[in-house]
Amino acid sequence: MSSLDHDQHLHPSCRDKTTVTSDSSDAHELAKQPLQGLKLASHAVLEEAQQKGRLKCSKCGGSRMFFCYTCCSLVGVTPQDIPLIKLPVKIDIIKHPNETDGKSTAIHAKILAPSDVNIYTYPCIPDYENEKRVVFIDSTWNQTNKISTDERLQDLLQVELKMRKTCFWRHQKGKPDTYLATIEAIYYFLKDFHEHCLAQEYNGEYDNILFFYSYLRSVVSKAKTSAQKC
Numbered sequence: 098m099s100s101l102d103h104d105q106h107l108h109p110s111c112r113d114k115t116t117v118t119s120d121s122s123d124a125h126e127l128a129k130q131p132l133q134g135l136k137l138a139s140h141a142v143l144e145e146a147q148q149k150g151r152l153k154c155s156k157c158g159g160s161r162m163f164f165c166y167t168c169c170s171l172v173g174v175t176p177q178d179i180p181l182i183k184l185p186v187k188i189d190i191i192k193h194p195n196e197t198d199g200k201s202t203a204i205h206a207k208i209l210a211p212s213d214v215n216i217y218t219y220p221c222i223p224d225y226e227n228e229k230r231v232v233f234i235d236s237t238w239n240q241t242n243k244i245s246t247d248e249r250l251q252d253l254l255q256v257e258l259k260m261r262k263t264c265f266w267r268h269q270k271g272k273p274d275t276y277l278a279t280i281e282a283i284y285y286f287l288k289d290f291h292e293h294c295l296a297q298e299y300n301g302e303y304d305n306i307l308f309f310y311s312y313l314r315s316v317v318s319k320a321k322t323s324a325q326k327c
């Protein structure tokens with residue numbers, strides 16, 4: 098667990114004031130925009146899609162923007178428009194059945210790394226006896242224990258990322274800011290895996306897993322700023 102927990106201070110995102118050496122107005126700007134510094138594909142395509150507004154998903158007819166979280170397909174953007182990421186490990190995400198699909202960030206991983214990510218809804222989970230993958234639990238924190246204590250997961254090494262701080266705009270009230278959104282947990286895990294398990298220097302290889310997350314976060318942050326000005 099501990100090897101996955103250190104080096105938070107090296108991370109370019111989620112900067113705090115101690116890592117920022119520029120003048121105070123810049124520092125203030127960076128503190129407001131914690132996902133700056135990631136190596137991301139251009140968000141222009143998402144800006145264009147956002148201007149068009151919500152569109153109907155061609156599969157289920159639901160009103161969606163960018164992607165359909167029910168069908169796991171793109172809406173208003175094409176596969177060529179978004180980055181496709183190859184991961185160093187296969188990832189399974191086990192979703193609590195009460196978790197609202199539209200609020201979960203797990204779907205971002207499936208859309209951006211479709212060949213390496215699978216999502217299951219608890220209690221339907223794969224057999225991990227002969228194959229160890231990395232398994233993430235996608236649920237509110239109050240529901241996590243039920244899944245993590247499931248006997249079928251007890252043989253897996255369990256890791257909780259405790260040192261990273263969330264940038265999630267849907268941060269759960271009353272929970273510490275080290276409780277991460279699922280996509281943040283996946284991102285930090287991949288970065289740690291690259292540096293500590295593959296022993297390679299991290300050069301933003303998996304930053305695009307935050308492609309949607311960082312865009313949505315910037316939209317929410319802009320909306321908050323303009324609301325404050327009113």
Ligand SMILES: [Zn+2]
Nearest residue numbers: 154157165168
């Ligand atoms: Zn759909």
